[in-house]
Amino acid sequence: MAAEPVIEVENLTKYYGNFPAISDVSFTVDKGEILGFLGPNGAGKSTTMKILTGYMPPTEGVVRIAGYDVVSQSLEARKRMGYLPETVPLYTDMTVRGYLGFMGSIRGMSRDSIRRRTGDVVDICRLGDYTDTLIGKLSKGFRQRVGIAQAILHEPDILILDEPTIGIDPIQVVETRQLIKDLGTEHTVVISTHILPEVSAICQRVVIIHEGEIVAMDSPENLAERLQASAQVVVDVRGPKEKVTAALQGIDGVQGVTVTPLERGAATYTVTSGRDQDIREEVARQVVQQGWGLLRQESLSMSLEEIFLRLTTEEPSS
């Protein structure tokens, strides 16, 4: 049985002035899924999160949370959502208990359920000894936990966590990830991150975003496979198809060639090779030597690869 999507994002576009922060972003998240939103800094992750939570309206496009439009049915959508923004929003002059009480109260929880759930989330986030401590006196890691605690306080269906492990020490990072993983069994979770191993550790599905556009969407395993297995070079060549194909296949290291015909005797050839071999020069040489017209050459998976290179592929060390 296919799970029904609880978050639907359709053709989301957001302009800051004339600058498109994200353009034409579409994806869905199924119930109970942990979706990783992966991209280098400035890719549009936080913008997407802010639109998902209804903080900013999109320039174009629709977001539905549990079927409610975040712009026109904002309050209904917000009730079903827990949100941890990138900068953990805490009142430094309140105690942990006071803060959770206030957050529960503005979400319309009754006094009894606030008391019950405060006990629960304090246990879940391991804040036991600090419930009556002023938030201003807590360390970064504990503040992060308080931030997560407020997000899950009202038992939302959907959790949206923007860079939940940024700026905390490695042991706490591991703990926080385990916590998010545990939460994923009951909630639908969307987390954004620029750390590659983080998504492999937590998420079932990854959306990779770069310069405001989705460049890949798959499970972490499939993505890793796609990235490691092969590289692709695309060439537009004017010349006899069979001979060109044969010549390209003859290049050392080429695993396969697919042909898409173009106009006037030209065609697009997608050449797949092992990832560790750079066949671009050889492809160009073959084509030119035979006297065929080389119209275009492009490295296809380079873009994805470049994005990965910009991602943090190493765990932050202490």
Next chain:
Amino acid sequence: MTALRQVGGYILIGLYAIQGGRNTATIAWKELRTYFASPGAYIVAAVFLAVTGVLFVNSISGTFAEASVRGFLEPTALFVVPVLAPILSMRLLAEEQKLGTMELLLTSPVRDYQVVIGKFIASYIILILTISLTFFFVFLLVWKGDPDMGPILSGYLGFVLYTGAALSVGILASSLSSNQIVAAIVGFGIILILILLGQASELVTGLFSTILEEASVLEHFNDFSRGVIDTWHLVYYLTTIATFLFLTVRSLESRRWR
């Protein structure tokens, strides 16, 4: 059937109002606790009492001094309130923006106007409590003199309305910046301009003068302190408060669009 639907509609509106009131009250209550927990409000109240004390002594020290509150409420309104109101309100929205909690507040199932009204109510309560410290001077007047209570009551009513208008300006200023000091200075500036409109009205004549005078936030207070309660002045102050709170809500909304 239509009647039934109508009744259902009213019940729904009622429930929304209760929920809305609850959210507003929650935010007001949180702000009140913050005021009482931090030293700022106490320091402001102490300084206020000291300054108004000087103005009070000054007002009853003349040869033909009268036993009224007008003598110190008017200079307080002119010199003290433009500073007091922005200082009390500067934190309200500026700090939410600085801490990032604004994002949380505005993504909670709470309307923007509930946030603004809740915060206004809390700061207004603190402001009225601060003003009520000067009842001590009234007590002295009653004890040692024979004041006319009418103008005292109307004077305080006008004073509270006037400071409420100043406070609503302060909240608007607080929504414009994430820096409290900037918010306070901007608030002070706007209040000053609104007061100076009255002075400027004396420089011109005719309709323009009338418009400036009516727009001035301080001119409407003078009748109150003379003992006159005019509906027009009441309407003016309530409209001014509502206008600035409305502008604050719009200002919060515009933050989302940026």
